[in-house]
Amino acid sequence: MLVFLGFAMIAVFMALIMTKKLTPVLALILVPTIFGLFAGAGLGLGEMVLESMKSLTSTAALLMFAIIFFGLMIDVGLFDPLVRFILRTLGNDPAKVVLGTAVLAGVVSLDGDGSTTFILTTAAMLPIYLRLGLSPVVLTCVAGLANGTMNILPWGGPTARAAAALDVTPSEVFVPMIPSLLAGMVVVMVFAWTLGLHERKRLAGAKPEFWATGGAGGSGADRGGSVPAGPGLAGSRAAGQGGSGSVAVLEAPVLEASLADSALDPNRPTLRPKLFWFNLALTVAVMVVLVLDIVPLAFVFMVGSAIALVVNFPHVKDQAAQLVAHGQSIVAVVSMVMAAGVLTGVLNGTGMVDAMSKWLVGIVPESMGPFLAVITGLLSIPMTFFMSNDAFYFGVLPVLSETAAHYGIGPAEMARASITGQPVHMQSPLVPAILLLVSLAKVELGDHHKKVLWRSAVISLVMLAVGLLLGVIPWG
Structure with missing residues (x-):
């Protein structure tokens, strides 16, 4: 039941945003809530969502x-x-x-x-x-x-x-x-x-x-x-x-x-x-600190924004006007990120992610064991789209790799196959960066998916095929 509800929830969500029946923010909130109730979460649904949101703040x-x-x-x-x-x-x-x-x-x-x-x-x-x-x-x-x-x-x-x-x-x-x-x-x-x-x-x-x-x-x-x-x-x-x-x-x-x-x-x-030249130096300094990763990224941009506002717009009225001017973009992206916490909270809290991953691993017949590296590469395309990288790499991949070891397929080879799905993963609504991209460009997530998903799948398949041809990913 959890497997069916998990896949059905993702399918309904994708259908609603690609047909523009709901905005992504509303779909991220309403669809998981309804399916979470069907999964028996009850009043515990709120705690699941809030726990997920803590990691997104x-x-x-x-x-x-x-x-x-x-x-x-x-x-x-x-x-x-x-x-x-x-x-x-x-x-x-x-x-x-x-x-x-x-x-x-x-x-x-x-x-x-x-x-x-x-x-x-x-x-x-x-x-x-x-x-x-x-x-x-x-x-x-x-x-x-x-x-x-x-x-x-x-x-x-x-x-x-x-x-x-x-x-x-x-x-x-x-x-x-x-x-x-x-x-x-x-x-x-x-x-x-x-x-x-x-x-x-x-x-x-x-x-x-x-x-x-x-x-x-x-x-x-x-x-x-x-x-x-x-x-x-x-x-x-x-x-x-x-x-x-x-x-x-x-x-x-x-x-x-x-x-x-x-x-x-x-x-x-x-x-x-x-x-x-001041603004250029400030931007370069922010980028250098980002690359060095010596201070939390959010704090870097908080300080950088404060300095930029004070120097470029010394009057309080102008500072407030600038914040308001960018309010539309801020609300769009932050609301979508926080709404994504509802989807991830329901997926993890109800056990849907675990059930979906175990089901996918279980349907691989024993006769396909020698091809587990290829299967892992193919599975990484949809699975990393539907779930976080942490869930896939720490939850699903070890199980697949343990099974593949019985057929002489090494862990490094399985790891290589598992990363070929990343072009598709980066388009997932569970990835905050892609939500930022569509918000900055004022593009509907559904429109983005219509144009990008099949192309990203092609790139993933090409990367997998090249790995197979060169022998770094085993075939049979």
Whole structure:
């Protein structure tokens, strides 16, 4: 019964958000509550949820103040030169911009932190997407694919968990999987290029008169995705405005018009050009402390945001206005993170996760024993989407590995197979970083899943196949 309820709960949740019958926040709250009651949790449901939320408070604080900090840096103009440099380098070609997004997300992902990757990628690229009329869903898709693929880095988390669970070293797991990682990133670039070509074609055929005149504009529907309205990450933006669809280089008057409707408005009152070097030094200092991991990340952004507010906006009225300006983004992401605590609380508290994992392990017939490494790789795709990495690597993987040992399959080989599902895992609503990404880009989680899930599954299968071909993951 718990197995049925667990899978049914996930299926109903996914169906509701992908068909847009409920917002993700409401679905994360209502669906687990109903299924938890069916599972017999009763009045204990509240304790399960609150216990789960305790582990999410630091994450919520991190995301909240990270949004404030980087939102301030965008408003004061820190990223304006970077965006203009990217535009000069990539031009206005949608295909090159989307490919550049994949490259940027992949490089930033080297720090092993998904939240940092998505914040920096969105801060740098979202204004460009809005200006050119590209769909923000493409940005979240490409960034999610790149970060999910890079998530098998030893310091990213999953590889370390797999190594610890099976008592092997992270290098034993990761080094042989480097060719799989490279192959996965190649597929990411191919997907990025094809998505960019599709955007180029869509924009070219959207408004012929637009191309003839070289004008700026276009509705949110033309962009193929929702456009931020009102105050948010990048300050105040009018819904449905901004962005040129032209692939050719824009003339100066058109460029200025498009910038005025986006986060790059050269005349916005929040600009602080005289404080550029201070803001740059502050941002670099925050990033260095993040990488060194010597202070809790949430506290780093809390202090960084406080300093940025006091220096850039010394008047209390202006400080309050800045906090309010980014309130929409903060409420969106923090509410979703806390709502996710309902889902994880019900899954763990009712025993659904344990029942689901044991059932999946139990349905593997004995004759398939020699193929347990391949089976583990395939199981990692859906299981790490439906449950946390901790639950999979410390709960399911040891059982699979113990069984595989009877067929001569070593723990390091099982650990390698288990990390191939990470491109899909990073798209899970249980991952706070992906909630941050869609919130910053003002994209519906269901729209993101429609575009990213099958592509991330393909990347996982390619990584698994390369591991099999090279013999680092045994086949039979």
